[in-house]
Amino acid sequence: MAHTLDIIFAALSDPTRRAILSMLLEDDMAVTDVAAPFTTSLAAISKHLQVLADAGLISQEKRGRVKWCKLEPDALRAATVWMQGFGQFEPVNLDAFERFLESELNDTIQAP
Amino acid sequence: MAHTLDIIFAALSDPTRRAILSMLLEDDMAVTDVAAPFTTSLAAISKHLQVLADAGLISQEKRGRVKWCKLEPDALRAATVWMQGFGQFEPVNLDAFERFLESELNDTIQAP
C-alpha cells in the first residue's frame, strides 16, 4: 500500500512524465509518437514510460512492432484519496484544469 | 507551476514524509516529537521536515528553542486538482481514509 503510493507519487514528480500522462489523456499513443514532441532521446522516453507502467498509471500493449500506451486513470485513485483526506476542496473546475494542463504542457514540451 | 508540482509530488513520494504529514493532521508538533516514533536519526527527520516545508506542505515556527511544525493542507490543492482531472472519483469515504492512514502509519513507524 505505502509501497504503491511511493511509486505513484515518485512517477508523478517528473514534469516529462506528467506531460506524457496529459498527452495520453486525449488518446492512446505509440512510444515513438509519445517521444516526438520532446527533445530528449527515445530511450529516455521509453524509460519514463516504464516508470509510468510500473506505477500502474499507464498500460502498454504491443501490437505488431508498435507498443501502444494507454492511460490508466484508476491508478490515481489511491493517491487522490490519500491527498483529499488532508483537506476538503471544492469540486474541480475542469475548464480551469484544461487551461492549466495546456500551460504545463507548453512549459514542458518544446515548440516545433 | 510545474515546478511546484514537481516538488510537492517528490515530497509525497517518501513514506516517512507521508507519515509525518499524517501525524501533523492531528496536531502541531515540535521537531523532536515528530522524530520520536521513528528509528532514523533526528537530523534525518529534520531534513524531511525541510523538504516538506520547501514544498509548502508544512510551516515551521520557532518559539524559544522549540520549532513547531504545522500542516498546511492548502498546498495539496494544486496537486489534487491536477490528479482529479484524470478521472472523476466518487466522494472520499473519510472513515476508510482514516483506516488507511492508520495502517500506513503502522507500516512506517516502529511500535515502541
Next chain:
DNA sequence: GTAATCGTCAACTGAATGGTTGAATATGCC
C-alpha cells in the same frame, strides 16, 4: 555560570535517478 535540551550544519556514504550513445531484437514492407 554551568549543564542539559532543541535543532541544524557539515562532511561523508551508498543507492537511485535521468540522461546519453550505440548495439541488439523484433516486426513489417517490397
Next chain:
DNA sequence: GGCATATTCAACCATTCAGTTGACGATTAC
C-alpha cells in the same frame, strides 16, 4: 532475402537523495 522502422538493452556519466555521525549555536533550567 534485405532493408527500414519500432523499441529496448547495456554501459556509462553526473546529479540527487536518504541516511549517518559529530560538532556547533541557541535557548532554557538549575
